[in-house]
Amino acid sequence: MTPVLDLVGIFVFALSGALQGVRKRLDVVGIAVLAFFTAVGGGIVRDLFIGVQPAALRDTAYLLVPVVATVIAFFWHPQVERAMPAVLVFDAAGLGLFCAVGTAKALHYGLAPMHAVFLGVCTAVGGGVIRDVLSGEKPTLLYDRELYAVPAMLGSTVMVALHALDVRGFVATLSSAVLAFAFRILAVRFRWRAPLAKGVGKAR
């Protein structure tokens, strides 16, 4: 059984992918592809790196939830766009949850702490990067200066620390996820920005 929280994360990410598809005037196939890979692309990358079959290919919900998100975005995108501030909050929740769950899975398979953090961040941000590459855009993660990978890194690091202290399972996941979520919300609220290198002209 896929836990409910996990499905919520997947649904929100799928919705954000499907919405980007609608905005870029993709057809229904393209919308579904973006919905799917935004939602589970990060987890697929994590699982390929760990060396296990991607969870998305073991659980029917991972295919069905993106389909539901596609249908919703296809028919009711104006309503969803109006609800975007709420979507942003859910997206932050998904970010927190995915970094915690991804780190836990990496630790479970015996990866070293630093690599577990790396895979936790990959799980949380990988889907968005794949979404942007598939839409023919430079991934926003790399240049938009929003703190997005950084909260994921915080959550993953806390997860690894709790694991080292033998705090595991639901408590560890929830604490790490909530911390990453809170950091992300604060970063959006106060417009914290990732630094740029100094002394560079316009982008080439």
Next chain:
Amino acid sequence: MTPVLDLVGIFVFALSGALQGVRKRLDVVGIAVLAFFTAVGGGIVRDLFIGVQPAALRDTAYLLVPVVATVIAFFWHPQVERAMPAVLVFDAAGLGLFCAVGTAKALHYGLAPMHAVFLGVCTAVGGGVIRDVLSGEKPTLLYDRELYAVPAMLGSTVMVALHALDVRGFVATLSSAVLAFAFRILAVRFRWRAPLAKGVGKAR
């Protein structure tokens, strides 16, 4: 031994990749890279998702056939372009074959029906998506409204249904492939189109 039909599919896909490389004025290395990944990229994605070593790395023909396609496109691209209507028919044949073969492989490795359909479609359309991403373009699959993934989905679904009815092997593969092929040809002939979401302005 790679069956002859499989090689025909690979050759046609490789040729379409190589031609795109020529049109975009890639050098000979770029033409070969596009030929290779267009032809076997979908199968590589399928095999990585299943968790087996990609067939392309077990069989010499999978490397040699794209090289042949590269040479042909490099020296005789005007002639090949003139034969494009024929190439379209072969491409539809490749699409049918790849979705059937990909689904069969996924079922063979014990994946659930819905995931087998998903992997069949990946096998059939994945190479074209990789080709477009590597050429620095938005994948045509996502926006051009042609029915391309949909015939593959039909073929894969039929394959799964036949498998459930214990119809397997050559008969199942050929029936599924022919159905997907026929649907694809009809879709091209009658200009069937995948729907767009309503009420969206110009692409952003």
Next chain:
Amino acid sequence: MTPVLDLVGIFVFALSGALQGVRKRLDVVGIAVLAFFTAVGGGIVRDLFIGVQPAALRDTAYLLVPVVATVIAFFWHPQVERAMPAVLVFDAAGLGLFCAVGTAKALHYGLAPMHAVFLGVCTAVGGGVIRDVLSGEKPTLLYDRELYAVPAMLGSTVMVALHALDVRGFVATLSSAVLAFAFRILAVRFRWRAPLAKGVGKAR
């Protein structure tokens, strides 16, 4: 232990990725992502194709070295840019080393000679392709006509030939790497170019 030579190759590739990130005005997260995937992306692709867990997830140095390169490029990119001719030489050294090491690993896992050459070239050039795709650019490998994949192919082929003659280990790696390196340096020095197909108009 990661051999020193390997780390030098990773450092140089990471630096080239980080510099591209600085030039394209990515934020610090984007610079680090490019540094990492430029350095180890080719090896990751090779390992996924072989079917083993990517070496980058087993060795802490593979994560730390790109971080160091990120810091250097972030703060001292003007100095590094001025040292670019030297970087070109190091990059050629990395190219030689990576194709030799990649081929050796593929042979070690029992791949056929032609596939080992293919994976050696993937190891050497894959990171740069991923770097360009992630920066939202057409991979320079595919169109800039520089001989880059070709020296890697030479090095990998020599490695396979030496392996067949039972020359292995350090001697084989170094000979293959030096040959690829020398070919690359000569290609840069004398502006050798990969051919374009004839009779094609402007890029579409």
